[in-house]
Amino acid sequence: MQEHNFDQADWRRFLKHLGEDPDRPGLIDTPNRVEKAWRDWTSGYEEDPAQVLKVFEDGAEQYNELIVIRNIPVYSHCEHHLAPFFGTATIGYLPNGKIVGLSKLTRLVDCFARRLQVQERLTTQVAEALMQHLQPKAVGVVVSCRHMCMESRGIRTAGEETITSAMLGELQPNLALRTEFLALARGG
Incomplete structure (x- = not known):
């Protein structure tokens, strides 16, 4: 089965692309949360x-x-x-x-x-x-x-x-x- 290789920097760039500041207090942990969420949402590839x-x-x-x-x-x-x-x-x-x-x-x-x-x-x-x-x-x-x-x-x-x-x-x-x-x- 395939291994997920998420890069925290990619999620930070995504937030910047949206016009957000990834260093804003409400977004600091967002890259980690998004990575964890997408691992769960796509866990069917491992089954x-x-x-x-x-x-x-x-x-x-x-x-x-x-x-x-x-x-x-x-x-x-x-x-x-x-x-x-x-x-x-x-x-x-x-x-x-x-x-x-x-x-x-x-x-x-x-x-x-x-x-x-x-x-x-x-x-x-x-x-x-x-x-x-x-x-x-x-x-x-x-x-x-x-x-x-x-x-x-x-x-x-x-x-x-x-x-x-x-x-x-x-x-x-x-x-x-x-x-x-x-x-x-x-x-x-």
């Missing part, structure tokens, strides 16, 4: 989705219904402006003899969200990783986020949500299964 997903076979052999987790927090940064975007994800899958620890789905979303992203890629990365490492019959992912690049600059439209989805395996051809997943994703 391996295969290591995040712990698979269980015990108890899942006979389970053949959808498993859905809703309202998984998403906090990421857009790769175009480095602006935050945030919202929730819903993940559903149809087991094929194996299940995954439920908390691992939240960790999987976080693994990809803590990288510079676009929402569309984040959605497909989560779905594809789950399909690859768990090998279920079907995977569905729905992500709904607000983007600060739209809300705080440019068009400045507050409160709009962007919704993306990825449907893999049996969710693609099976309309009944797809409808069931989407109903569960909405809370129905």
Whole structure:
């Protein structure tokens, strides 16, 4: 995995470029805080989705219904402006003899969200990783986020949500299964 090499002088130059005085009392520790924040916000580069997903076979052999987790927090940064975007994800899958620890789905979303992203890629990365490492019959992912690049600059439209989805395996051809997943994703 990659190592972050932040230079305090770069953050000081950035503050100067904005018209600020990096030696002003309120900004003296800002380069350290920014470095620490960006290490956390981009920690997903250091995570391996295969290591995040712990698979269980015990108890899942006979389970053949959808498993859905809703309202998984998403906090990421857009790769175009480095602006935050945030919202929730819903993940559903149809087991094929194996299940995954439920908390691992939240960790999987976080693994990809803590990288510079676009929402569309984040959605497909989560779905594809789950399909690859768990090998279920079907995977569905729905992500709904607000983007600060739209809300705080440019068009400045507050409160709009962007919704993306990825449907893999049996969710693609099976309309009944797809409808069931989407109903569960909405809370129905």
